[in-house]
Amino acid sequence: MVAIAIDQFRPDYLDRWRTQFTGGLAFLLHEGVFFPHGEQDHAITETAPGHSTMMSGRSPASTGIVTNDLGVTDSTAPVIGSSATGASPRRFIGTTLLDWMLARDPNTKSLSVSRKDRGAILQMGRVKAPVFWYSQGRFSTSRYYADTLPAWVTEWNRRDPIDRLKGTAWTLSHDPTFYPEPDDRAFEGGGVDRVFPHVIPADSARAASQIIDFSVMDSLTLDFAIDGIVALKLGQRDGADFVSISLSTTDEVGHKWGPGSREMHDHVLNVDRWLGQFLDSLGRLVPLQRVVFTLTSDHGVTEFPEAGAGGRLDLAPRVRALNAWARAHGDSGLRAGAEAGLIFGDFAAAATRYHLNVDSLASGVATEIAAIRGVRRVYTPAILAAAQASDLDAMRWRREIPPGFSWLVAVSVEPHWVLAGGHSSTSHGTTNPDDVLVPMLFRVPGTPSARVERTVRTVDIAPTLAAILGIRPTEPVEGVVLPEVVRHAPKR
Ligand SMILES: [Zn+2]
Numbered sequence: 173m174v175a176i177a178i179d180q181f182r183p184d185y186l187d188r189w190r191t192q193f194t195g196g197l198a199f200l201l202h203e204g205v206f207f208p209h210g211e212q213d214h215a216i217t218e219t220a221p222g223h224s225t226m227m228s229g230r231s232p233a234s235t236g237i238v239t240n241d242l243g244v245t246d247s248t249a250p251v252i253g254s255s256a257t258g259a260s261p262r263r264f265i266g267t268t269l270l271d272w273m274l275a276r277d278p279n280t281k282s283l284s285v286s287r288k289d290r291g292a293i294l295q296m297g298r299v300k301a302p303v304f305w306y307s308q309g310r311f312s313t314s315r316y317y318a319d320t321l322p323a324w325v326t327e328w329n330r331r332d333p334i335d336r337l338k339g340t341a342w343t344l345s346h347d348p349t350f351y352p353e354p355d356d357r358a359f360e361g362g363g364v365d366r367v368f369p370h371v372i373p374a375d376s377a378r379a380a381s382q383i384i385d386f387s388v389m390d391s392l393t394l395d396f397a398i399d400g401i402v403a404l405k406l407g408q409r410d411g412a413d414f415v416s417i418s419l420s421t422t423d424e425v426g427h428k429w430g431p432g433s434r435e436m437h438d439h440v441l442n443v444d445r446w447l448g449q450f451l452d453s454l455g456r457l458v459p460l461q462r463v464v465f466t467l468t469s470d471h472g473v474t475e476f477p478e479a480g481a482g483g484r485l486d487l488a489p490r491v492r493a494l495n496a497w498a499r500a501h502g503d504s505g506l507r508a509g510a511e512a513g514l515i516f517g518d519f520a521a522a523a524t525r526y527h528l529n530v531d532s533l534a535s536g537v538a539t540e541i542a543a544i545r546g547v548r549r550v551y552t553p554a555i556l557a558a559a560q561a562s563d564l565d566a567m568r569w570r571r572e573i574p575p576g577f578s579w580l581v582a583v584s585v586e587p588h589w590v591l592a593g594g595h596s597s598t599s600h601g602t603t604n605p606d607d608v609l610v611p612m613l614f615r616v617p618g619t620p621s622a623r624v625e626r627t628v629r630t631v632d633i634a635p636t637l638a639a640i641l642g643i644r645p646t647e648p649v650e651g652v653v654l655p656e657v658v659r660h661a662p663k664r
Pocket residue numbers: 179180218219220423470471
C-alpha cells in the first residue's frame with residue numbers, strides 16, 4: 173500500500189497538463205480511479221490539518237491537529253543531528269490506517285518519508301514507525317521515534333546529494349515556447365528571482381536550507397524513499413505493508429511563484445518524471461500488480477491576489493489590538509493569536525481570571541471584522557453552535573475546531589482572497605474551493621480505471637483503503653468507503 177501526497181497539488185493541474193505526462197502521473201491516471209473533486213472538507217486548509225485527515229478518516233476537530241503551528245512541533249522531541257525545532261505526533265488524537273493494519277497483523281512493516289516533518293508524521297498517527305523528514309541538509313527523525321539513525325539513513329546522508337547540487341540551476345525541461353504561462357510576472361517571489369534559470373546557492377549551508385524551493389528536492393525525497401523500501405524489505409512479506417510519501421516542493425513553488433506560473437508547470441512535469449522513475453525502481457522490488465496506490469493533497473492554493481482578482485486579509489493587527497486591550501486590563505496571559513482566519517487564545521482562562529464576558533467580546537470583534545473588505549462570513553462560538561447544516565462554511569469550521577478549544581472568532585473570506593499580509597507569496601488556508609479542492613486517485617489492481625465527477629472527501633481515503641485490505645477502522649470515522657474503488661477489489 174503506497175500512499176502519495178503531493179503538497180499544495182490542485183486537481184486542475186492533472187487536467188491542464190494530462191496530455192504532457194509520460195511518467196508516474198500518466199501511469200496513475202491511466203490505471204486509477206480519479207476523483208477530480210476531492211475536498212479537504214474543513215476550514216483551515218493548511219499542511220498539518222490536511223495531512224491529519226488522509227489516513228485517519230477524520231477531520232481536524234477529531235484528529236486534534238487544528239493549525240500548522242499547533243501541528244507537530246514538539247520541543248521535547250528534538251530532531252537527531254539537527255538544531256531545528258523538534259517534532260512528534262503528541263497532539264494527534266486517535267488512530268490511522270497503520271494502527272488498523274497493525275491490529276490485524278502486528279508484523280506489518282511501514283515507512284513514511286517527506287521533506288516536511290508534518291508531511292511525514294501525521295499519516296502514521298502516533299505509531300513509532302520509521303518516519304523521516306528533511307532537516308538542515310539531511311534526512312532524519314526525532315527522538316519521539318528513535319535515539320539514533322539507522323545505517324541506511326546515515327549512508328544516504330553520507331552521499332550528500334545536496335553538496336553535488338549546490339551552484340547548479342533549475343532550468344526548463346522543454347523549450348520556453350512549450351509553456352503557455354508567462355515566465356515573468358511582476359509579483360512572483362515579491363519581485364525577486366522571477367525568471368528561469370533559478371540557481372541553487374553555491375554555499376553549502378545556504379544550499380542545504382534553500383534547496384527546498386527548488387524542483388529537484390522532490391527527486392531527493394523519492395530517492396530516499398526507495399532506499400528505505402529496500403533497506404526495510406517492504407512488500408516482501410505475505411501480508412500488506414504501508415508506505416507514505418509526501419512530496420513538498422509544489423507547496424514552495426506555489427507559494428513563491430503561484431499556481432499560474434511557468435515554474436509550477438515545469439515542476440509538475442518533473443514530479444511526473446521522477447514519480448515514473450520511482451515506480452520503475454519499486455517495480456523491480458515488488459510487482460506493481462501487487463501494489464495499491466493512492467494519490468491526494470493536503471490543500472490547494474489561491475492565485476496571487478496581485479494577479480488581478482481578490483485581495484489580502486491580515487488578522488495580525490486585530491490580534492495585536494486584542495492583546496494590547498487585555499494588557500490594559502491587567503491581563504498579560506491572554507496570548508491571542510490568529511492562523512488562517514481563526515483567532516484563538518486563553519479566553520476561557522481570562523473569563524475566570526477577571527470575569528471577561530467572552531460572548532460579548534466575540535460579538536464585538538466579529539462586528540468589527542465583518543466590516544473589513546474581503547470578509548464573507550464571521551462566526552463566534554455562539555453563532556457557530558446555532559448554524560444550520562446548509563451553511564457550508566460553518567460546517568467546515570465545526571469540522572476544524574475541537575471541543576474545548578478556546579477561540580473567539582472564525583473568518584471566511586471572499587473568493588480569490590488570501591489570509592496573509594505582505595506581498596512576497598500567495599497562500600492557502602481558506603474555506604474557498606481553490607484551497608479546499610484536491611485530487612483523489614486510487615489505483616487498485618483489478619479495478620478498472622475511471623473518472624468520477626462527484627464530490628468526495630479526503631476522510632474517505634482511509635476507510636476505502638481499509639476496505640481494500642479487508643480490515644475495519646478500530647474507531648468511528650467520518651469518511652465512507654468509495655464503491656467506485658472497492659467493488660472490483662479481490663475478496664480476502
Ligand atoms: Zn501543505
